[in-house]
Every structure is written in C-alpha cells, then in structure tokens.
Amino acid sequence: MRTILIVAAKEFQDGVRNRWxxxxxxxxxxxxxxxxxxxxxxxxxxGFTSLSTTIVSLSSLAIFLIPLIALILAYDTIxxxxxxxxxxxxxxxxxxxSQLMAGKFVGHAGIMALATLLGFASAGLMIAIxxxxxxxxxLLSAYPLFVFSSILLGWIFxxxxxLISAVASEKSRATGLALAVWFLFVxxxxxALLGMLVATGGSVADELFSYLLLFNPTDIFRLLNLTSxxxxxxxxxxxxxxxxxxxxxxxxxxxxxxxxVIPYLLAVWRFKRRVV
Amino acid sequence: xxxxxxxxxxxxxxxxxxxxxxGISLTIPRGEVIGLLGHNGAGKTTTIKLLLGLLxxxxxxxxxxxxxxxxxxxxxxxxxxxxxxxxNLSFYPQLSGxxxxxxxxxxxxxxxxxxxxxxxxxxxxxxxDRRVKxxxxxxxxxxxxxxxxxxxxxxxxxxxxxxxLDPVATRDLYNRIDILKQQGTTVILCSHVLAGIEEHIDRxxxxxxxxxxxxxxxxxxRHAAQLPMHIRVRGSLPEEGWMSRIGEQGVSLERINGSxxxxxxxxxxxxxxxxxxxKEPGVKDIEISEPSLEAIYTFFSSQWRM
Numbered sequence: 001m002r003t004i005l006i007v008a009a010k011e012f013q014d015g016v017r018n019r020w021x022x023x024x025x026x027x028x029x030x031x032x033x034x035x036x037x038x039x040x041x042x043x044x045x046x047g048f049t050s051l052s053t054t055i056v057s058l059s060s061l062a063i064f065l066i067p068l069i070a071l072i073l074a075y076d077t078i079x080x081x082x083x084x085x086x087x088x089x090x091x092x093x094x095x096x097x098s099q100l101m102a103g104k105f106v107g108h109a110g111i112m113a114l115a116t117l118l119g120f121a122s123a124g125l126m127i128a129i130x131x132x133x134x135x136x137x138x139l140l141s142a143y144p145l146f147v148f149s150s151i152l153l154g155w156i157f158x159x160x161x162x163l164i165s166a167v168a169s170e171k172s173r174a175t176g177l178a179l180a181v182w183f184l185f186v187x188x189x190x191x192a193l194l195g196m197l198v199a200t201g202g203s204v205a206d207e208l209f210s211y212l213l214l215f216n217p218t219d220i221f222r223l224l225n226l227t228s229x230x231x232x233x234x235x236x237x238x239x240x241x242x243x244x245x246x247x248x249x250x251x252x253x254x255x256x257x258x259x260x261v262i263p264y265l266l267a268v269w270r271f272k273r274r275v276v
Numbered sequence: 277x278x279x280x281x282x283x284x285x286x287x288x289x290x291x292x293x294x295x296x297x298x299g300i301s302l303t304i305p306r307g308e309v310i311g312l313l314g315h316n317g318a319g320k321t322t323t324i325k326l327l328l329g330l331l332x333x334x335x336x337x338x339x340x341x342x343x344x345x346x347x348x349x350x351x352x353x354x355x356x357x358x359x360x361x362x363x364n365l366s367f368y369p370q371l372s373g374x375x376x377x378x379x380x381x382x383x384x385x386x387x388x389x390x391x392x393x394x395x396x397x398x399x400x401x402x403x404x405d406r407r408v409k410x411x412x413x414x415x416x417x418x419x420x421x422x423x424x425x426x427x428x429x430x431x432x433x434x435x436x437x438x439x440x441l442d443p444v445a446t447r448d449l450y451n452r453i454d455i456l457k458q459q460g461t462t463v464i465l466c467s468h469v470l471a472g473i474e475e476h477i478d479r480x481x482x483x484x485x486x487x488x489x490x491x492x493x494x495x496x497x498r499h500a501a502q503l504p505m506h507i508r509v510r511g512s513l514p515e516e517g518w519m520s521r522i523g524e525q526g527v528s529l530e531r532i533n534g535s536x537x538x539x540x541x542x543x544x545x546x547x548x549x550x551x552x553x554x555k556e557p558g559v560k561d562i563e564i565s566e567p568s569l570e571a572i573y574t575f576f577s578s579q580w581r582m
Contacts, residue, residue, distance in 0.1 A: 003383065006379070007383075010375075010379045017370040017371075018370065084365075084366040084368070084369075085366055085367075086365070086366075089362055089380075091328075091330055092360045093383045094353070094355040094384065095383055276330060
C-alpha cells in the first residue's frame, strides 16, 4: 500500500505541473461558469436559466473536455516512461507492475477529481450565489450527482488511456490512438447510431438501442444526468430514446464503474506481458 | 551463501527467431568490477535484463546473490540490493532533481539524509531544486548515478555511465567505482569507452552474437590474443646490426625519426629484447606499451566476424 501511495503522490505532483492539463482544466472552469450564465442564450435570453437546462449544457461541455483532459494526462503513462528510460528503471525497484499501475491510477484519478471539482464547483457556486431561478435545495439535489458522474467519466478515460499506453509501442502511436478514442466516443459513436436509426427507419427495437448506448461511456454519462429531469429529455438528443429501465441511476453508475474497471484490468494484464 | 555475486549457467534466450544469448556461463565473485563489452546487439543489454529479473532465460539458470532474480519470492528483497543506471535515462522533466531522487529513494526505502548526501556527492546540490528538463545530459547522468547508489547497493550495474559526463565527472565516477570495489560492491560496467574503464576493471567479458568470445583479466586476455607489444626506444642504435638480428624472432623494427625507434614484438620476446636493449650504450630511454583493452577487444571482435 505504501508503494502505491508513493507512486500516486509522484503522479499527482507530475500531473499538476502538466501545462496542457492545467490549461484545459482552466478552460473547463471558464466554460462551465460561462454556460451557467449564458446557458439560455440559444433560446433568446441571457442570464441564469433552469438547472435542468444548465446541467444538460454542462454535460455537453463535460463530454467534450473531460475525456480530453484524462487522455492528455495519462496516454503516455507507460509508453512515455518507457521512452524516457524510467520504466525499465522502476521495474528494477522493489515494486510490482500492478502496484505501479495502481499508484498511477490513484494519482491520476486525484488530479482528474481535482480538475473536475474546481471546474464545476466554481460554476455551482456561481449558480448558488447569483441565480434567481435555482433554489439551493434544487441545486443540492442534482448538482452533486452531475459532478460525481463527471469525475467517473474522467476516470473512465484515464483507464482507457492506460490501455492505450500499455498497447502502444511508441508515444506517437499512443497520441494517435488517444485522439481516435476521443473522436470515437465523443462524435463517431453517436453519429453511427444515429445513422443506423435513420437507415433502419426506426424499425430496430428501442430496447436494443438502449443497450447500445451503454457501449459509449459518454452516453451513459448523458443518460445519468437526465434521469432527474424529465423536462430535459427532449434536449438530450440521441439518449432520449433510452428505455426507462436503463435510466435508473444505479444501473448507469454501475455501468460507468464497469467502464473504469474493465479497461483498467485489461491495461494491467497487457502491461504485465509487455517486454521492456 | 556462496562467494559469488552472479552465476549464469548455460543461459539461452531468444527474441522470436533471433538467439539473443546462446549458452552463456559466467561467474562473478563478490566485490569484482567486471567490464561487459560487445558491439550493439552482442547481448549485453539482454544479460543485464536477466540479472535484473526483467527477462527469464529460455533455458539455463540465473542467480544473483543465490536468488533467481525473476521468479524467486526473495526477488523483491534482492532488488533493494541492486543499483542500476540504464542507458539513455532522461527522467521526469517536470520534477526537480531533488524530487526525482526522493521518489526513487522512497521506493527503495532510502533515508532523506542519504538523498542529500548523494546529491552532494554527484555534484548536483546547487541544481537540486531545478526541474530536470533544464538539466544537461551530464547532469541527468549524474542524477541517474545518485539514484543507482541509493541504499548502498551490493551490486551496481552501470550501462554507459560516462555518456555526457565531462572529464572531471568521468574521473570522479571511476574514483567512486574504485572506492565501491574496496567496500566490497560488485560492479558491472558496460561501456564503449574502453580506454576509460581499462584501469578500473578486474576482468572483462567480451560478448558477440550472444556468446562469450573472451573472459579474463587484462593479462589473460593479452596472452590469449597474442597481440604484439610496442617498445619505443630513444637514442641511437647500430641499425644494420639490429635489422639483421631481429627478423628471426618475429620482432620488427621501424625508425620513426633520427632518434626514435619502434620495436613490435610478440610477448615471448619482450624480456630478451629488453635485456639486449639496456646493454646498448646509445639507448637513452625505453617506453613499453602493452596492447590496450581496445586493441584486445578489436582483435576478438574481428576474430568473431571472420
């Protein structure tokens, strides 16, 4: 355990100093605050709007930026260390590969949680203080789940970044794979589902589509943040077709945890077989 | 407990179709400084990785301090006793030298006091709080050395340790190796700068194509290679008389300038030749140069290629 914490502390320190991560985290905070205030601009008004609309907008922001922060933070965690010569060195130290990975995950997960908390807590605070339309009670009932699921979303993409890093033979390939993963889950997957929906003329059972949504963690995240707001389902795009059974938060949170655990375990498995 | 630090017994290892090591047997006693030499792809790095437990042999046995470094339950403990400086080490650019050393020290269970001492000893105290990305190659190499010396290892493996080091730092490194040897540390030194390590190693092992071409101390290797040695003479010699005498024994003589001669002689003729030379009234100075490690290495390598 001590070994894991030593690695975690180092990764945290290293990650905090990553300028790209810092820049995108600041961007996240600024956009989040902007959306909280200008969220209703599209519907013609400027100023605070209902919490459900704000959370839907913030969810879109989270889906764009959080996977990006996570991937930038962690895509080179193995292949990068290998290229700078520290991986072979670490493996000659008294620590196991699984401990190294666990430590890295704890450290990176901490940074992700911090970036997300700072970004969305600032927006939440702004809503709490200045919004005339959102009550404190309403905010506390929905916002913590949103922030928590945003953190989970970040952890999912950290686990995926590890898998990329454990598979890639060079850092440049890991960069390409990380971009591909980002595109796949943020854009391509939903477009492909939409295309399928159009092509089949909507004849595919809703149930099947609901399950297909579970294959994209960003869709699970979106679903989770709509469960509390029936009114926002129309704004939710593709995920509005999901069946009610799937909309249960517990099911969605468990699905998200699976999306962390499975890529992480695959990454550890792959890393243990990697010849350094 | 045996007196040997390292035992490799008929070790074979393949990377796919390529035989990286082909039946290597080598015993290194505790406290010995050994040079591991060979061209790129000779099997040096593979041998080091075996000793570090990063690879397992396809056949044969590897023992480091009586422990299988890859599979033994004691391998974890063994790693605390091994210091390693890999080739091309660049560290974490965002951390300072002190933070980097602290990270590795914590993993190895070395004290804060030791970290400070090592930073001072490798000459990095003044730059310890600067980020590693601002370090020169030599400074990173010194940080790497400090890391390798954490916990006073019983076995130190240095892969191209002098790359990037200035002459003063290089001399300091070799001095340190001499001190470590006196303290009983076993040192494996991989280097292409053969002239530098010549005086500091007890034995050399020359690898090629995954096999040991030669193993021994410098005298043994010189003897095995049968390389001629050079004797430089200053003064005047009755040239014609000498020229007629030397050819038979395999000795050659070359006049370099008006007052210098260069004899090239097999080792067996060295002493008789010297005896005769000192009796020459015109000889003012005699300088003997034995085949260098580089010459020995070149000889064995060329033998292998033929």
